[in-house]
Amino acid sequence: MTDKLSRIVLDRLRAINWTDDSGAFNHPHSRALLMREYLRRAALWAKAYDAEPSWPFFDIAGHIDAEITISAHIADELEELLEELAPASLRTTCRGAVRWAALREARNDLPTELPDPYEPLLAMYERGGGYYIEEYLDLNGVMIPLRDVESNASAPAVLTLAPATLDALDAEGEMTYYARISDGYPRHSPRGIVRRRVDDDRTYDEAFTRNLRWEPTEYLRLYDLGHNDIDHVRITEIEAAAFIEALAKKLVGSP
Template sequence: MSNGRANALVERIIAINWHAAEDSFEHGTSRAWLMREYLRRAALWVQELQKEEHRPFFDVAQSDRWPFFDIAQRVDPLVRADEEAASRLDEFLSEHASSLLVGRVCRAALNWQSLSEESLAKFPDLPDPFEPLILLFERGGGFWIENGFIDFVASRVRLATWDEHVAAEPLTLLDVGTLDALDEE
């Protein structure tokens, strides 16, 4: 059930050490790869959802929404996170999240986990877009955007339009061993 997934996500976010600066350096490479994977997955969702809307997904009035937007709202405009889970998340983020952007991303991920299986079944071939971001946070907290790049202290990822990320190389394994190996390269 979606409430179970939503509560599990809140627990994961609460367990993150948002002030672990040493992890930002130690896991900089894997965090950059995880961001690229998020961008690729989000771009796949934009590409698919745009087919249904029959108009540009991000027009001039909505240009600020890429790449961190509430994908769940596009899948099902009626989706709402469990009130208790949302309150717990908001309370935690108000004290611990490193930026408003990180808070917005976490709330969008919570809405994603609140989608019904029926809503997700309409898109069986598309991956969970937010898992790479949650793993990124777990490996060293937040990030910021500056001068067209997503910055992680030790690494940066170029921020481009969604269609530039659709064909990016996928990060197919998101396990700790694979991510640690990326950091050792």
């Protein structure tokens, strides 16, 4: 067994600016989405290996194979990195992600139907550091409820972790997304999507265009006035992300 994959994860952790609060405040919506996806994936692995009491921030590799280890120099570098990080559960997930990489390299019999548990969490850390646990999960800019294993395991899956798609979800204010639908353009494959963003008591209506960015639109205002025949339906942030990803692939191809 080599330490190639665990080294890659360790290098990603070392590259994170754990004290960059501005990064967290610039990416509140995508960080919340990524944390929810981690909680969902971790719940699936916890259920698969009877590890529900250890959920949500735990060493998944240790529950699958108690004998899994990482090389001494990787372990030493990891502990040096984690020395001043808090809370303790954050340190647990960083160790877990490195050990998960070692497990992937050592075993080829892991369940293929279960998604990589730590990738959403690593992506969240890379977009603004860690979190704090109070009454809610505090992600430095947004707070989300923890809930329980079952509700997280049954939550909708986030189908893309592409940085450009995640960037498109981040903006100041509260956002509501809508899909423009008509004959031949159902909710799962709409004509387009728009969002209403409210920030500091000001409302901004924006459409995601073929320029792969949000641009001002009069669609919602005209619809409310009865001047637009194209209907719309409210959709989730996850559905909006799926449309953005599909449009990007259609216009510029897969990365």
